[in-house]
Amino acid sequence: MTPPIALVVGPIFFEDAKWQALAPEVTLKEYRKGTREEFISLLKSGTFDGAEAIFRSNESTAVTGPFTEEIVSVLPSTVKYICHSGAGYDNIDVEACTKRGIQVSNTPHCNEDAVADLTIYLMIGALRQITRPNNALRAGKWRGTIVPGHDPQGKILGILGMGGIGSGVAKRAEAFGMKIQYHNRHPLPSTSTTHPSATYVSFDELLSTSDVISLNLALSHGTEHILGAPEFAQMKKGVVIVNTARGGLIDEEAMIRALDEGKVFSVGLDVFENEPHVDARLLGSEKVVISPHIGAATVETMAAMERLVIENIKSALFDGKLLTQVHEQLVKS
């Protein structure tokens, strides 16, 4: 029997040796660097025909662009599995994949610690309005004119989306003396691993009573702009918002207005609506602590994610099933 073919799209940073070790039981093909146009053209011309499993990542989006219907529709008919490195996979049209009989896996738990760590960093930075003194020091002006920030102790943290990352945020925030409340669109099952001391509240109550709001939910059709003008209007004056999930969850225009009006004290953002382009008003604001979508950008976490993708590929090609298939496809099947 000829060995199955696996195709890697985009870079592998740490576990290339493990990828290479798939051979010769698996035939390896690659498209690590290039452009969307070239990739599509190569797909159409049959260069990757026979491939059964594809290793791609959030980083590969910089090479080929997102796996929209346009790419999914021209993948070789042999493709059965797309194994994605990343917890978020909104850059894959899962519905289009399901229609073509392609199963998709992500790396759901590997980045939980790293993203939760960044969330707390952005939260403290925002509570302290750290940007102004940080900039002033680097410009040789020591502190500039700083306003005192706020302590997290005794404040109410509202977590929107109590999944693995949200639970990690809750655990850490508790160590800083915060009270935790959360809301999920769908109530969690009783066997969930929700942080034990977090109180479930309605969306409205989360908005109106939280001192800090952390977005830790997935972006989907139902959650686009989940924080928009009406939601900002309901929030406490002086609220702090942290978003390490997806930029599209927040109406950036409404958020900027709320910052200007002083409704929102400060924000911490790792993600933006039109990444990699960031609104100049956010870049230039001293009430904003920002980072360029580096939630999982650590040696340890990226290596763990890549290892899980390779394990998914092995399991798919030799056991006929993925280890961490995406939620939507599990529910459907």
Next chain:
Amino acid sequence: MTKPQVLLLGEIDHAHKAWASISEIADVIEPKARSREEFIKECESGAFDKVVATYRTFQSVAITGLIDEALVKILPKSLKFIAHNGAGYDQIDVHACTAHDIRVSNVPTAVDDATADTNMFLILGALRGFNTSMMALRNGHWKGSPPPPLGHDPQGKVLGILGMGGIGRNLKKKAEAFGMTVQYYNRSKLSEELSGGAKYVSFEELLKTSDILSLNLPLNKQTRHIISTKEFEQMKKGVVIINTARGAVMDEAALVVALEKGQVWSCGLDVFEEEPKVHSGLIANPHVMLVPHMGTWTVETQTKMEIWCIDNVRSAIEKGKLMSPVGEQKDM
């Protein structure tokens, strides 16, 4: 009977009501002096000869200079209490104060949370290398070109705390929520209860085996430059160092060299040897996390600290003793 006088050195920014209540038991006066020279003249003129206690802030050093032997000598004989607003009191020569029968208090405990929060922020910032990414983004380069080196996760790393006082112990609890293992060196070993199960190690072992080293000890004659070239050489290659204590516990110039050599991978600093001056080698280094002495700079903590210090003043006036005398004077 005339009320005793209290000298205010510095500003009250938040606890105005609490400070106003001092006026019920004392007459509050402020110096006209705006420099050490003027302050010395004002003391010698007898302007403060009814002052019993003083409330002083860290920033008031701009008026009086350090409260050293030279200054203590010319303070009015009536002055018996210095209530210092701050945990670190290295600006005050306590030995000289004791010799002149002046009692000194500081503000412990109220500073613990905010300082440990700042410390944790710096640990994450330095370990994850956030500064390079933040700077690249603000300069319009998204993730930077080329992208900066990937950071590291705190999970499973060993945090070595030098100085397991209130702040160090507070930091331990927060660091553990991030999956770090904590070990410490202290002048004396703490009880299991107080240390919360953290491993007590020798100074040498702390240097040799910590992935992240946090400085949480007071500055005094024994601890000046306790971390310098010799100590960097004993540390793990790629160590991350955090300092929210006092700049001078670490040799800043030696730190810059250690960073250049790669002996120290990154650092997170809230304090500097010659504040507000920062070593140019640090400012030029995008891989380090720097903030300008803001450990306790929150509305809530500044208010708590002012109230604590005001309570020391009240205790001095009403009871003839301070609420929280500094360690060196506990048996005075």
